[in-house]
Amino acid sequence: MGSTLQVQNLTVRYGGFTALDNISLNLEEHTTLGLVGESGSGKSTLARVIAGLIAPDEGKILLGSQELLKKRSREQHKKIQMIFQNPDASLNPKHSIRQILAEALLFHKIVPRQQVEQRCKELLARVHLEAKALDRFPHEFSGGQRQRIAIARALSVEPSLLIADEPTSALDVSVQLSVLELFKTLTTELNLTMLFISHDLGVIHAISDTVAVMRQGKLVEKSAKDQFFTRPEHDYSRELLSAVPKMPNTTTAGGYYEPRT
């Protein structure tokens, strides 16, 4: 498998503070990389650099064989899409869902103008929302539905890399599960490559193929999912995994525990 994205020796400084310290990372095609770490470890900064929202001080980013420079072409911007933590803040409250979805479609000329309406409906269907949602505004939806709309918008331009920055942290546990399922089906259906950021290890376990751990701007570990969750290489990963609150062991009989591997 080729790699969709390569990050090489990336360094970002905010004033005197080093947010990313010489990060090198590969994202294989059609896989999901889960990025974990405490707040302030540089996860979001990395996502923003890859999406082109922050220019790195050193290092380079390769998408396929192309290098992504500080100034990106429309085409390069289109290929990387991002979903943010808080859908309340990332959707314009004064735009109807139609406007929100159509804007990117028209800007990147994904479909001819006459077909925009049709495409918007398809996008909504893809995230399990009804077509009549098009004329409504973001505040009329629940948190989970709003996040679905944000996902539809990100998918509208047919990106090759999707960055999801804590997309379920602001949601209720039951809604979180359904949004995660949606992510899973979408990535397999559309052959997406995804960078999924979360500090919730349960979420990371549910969605990733590979797990990368960051701490204080450094990448401390990158392992396959199964290996990471059973035999983490780094002490810090072990510390993170041990800190996750667990259901009491006596409940194993209830059947919501995975068998030991």
Place this chain on the structure above:
Amino acid sequence: MMSTHPVLEIEALSLAAKSNEALVHNVSFSLGKGETLGLVGESGSGKSLTLRAILGLLPRGVTQTGGVIKSGARSAMVFQDPRGALDPLCPVVKQLAEVVYYRQQVSRKASRMIALELLERLGLPDSLQRSDRYPSQLSGGQCQRIVIAMALACKPGILLCDEPTTALDVTVQRQIIETITSLQQELGFAMVFVTHNLAIAANLCSRLYVMKAGEIVEHGDTLDLLQHPSDPYTQMLIDSVLPLPELEGGRMNG
């Protein structure tokens, strides 16, 4: 753990908004001395409102329409967002000393001493003794410790915790929970712990109350409830706890 004299008794509590919309309906529970009770449910299920009713801190527009709250002890609350609960323009030791000054009615000088003792007990750095700092200069975990210290400064018999770790990282979350448990053993206060994380509730609480849309749908002994949930909503909450495989070589302690 049930004691014969509950420190807190709630009978058929109902809360409603001005528009007569019922927010919490017919909620009853009692809390024994030194006991920890968990209130779980999703956002909007009325968990926080119930806590606020106990404290007498209902938001404007919400009124108690029925029921009795009998409380035999002082209660204090730890809020979800520590930064929001602290005054950003007041240094933290000064804020804490203020609470001690009014609640324990001691002199200004003594209140500062008590405040510093509390900070030490909660494992905050000594450097605060020499130079006070603003909440923005502390980490989220440290801020939450200050908020807990402020709650303890009221010498509560009941500590109400409203999702105290939701805004924190897992490692910090574990530290805070350990701090709260050890303080509880030391000081013997009873606790109502509100959370949507069943795993945390299961580890902390002896009894659980599951809330949905303002009503208690199920309650019982923690282990019993988790093993044999009778309500589909409880089952759904249990299913939504994402499983993690067991670590080889065991989990790390401390």
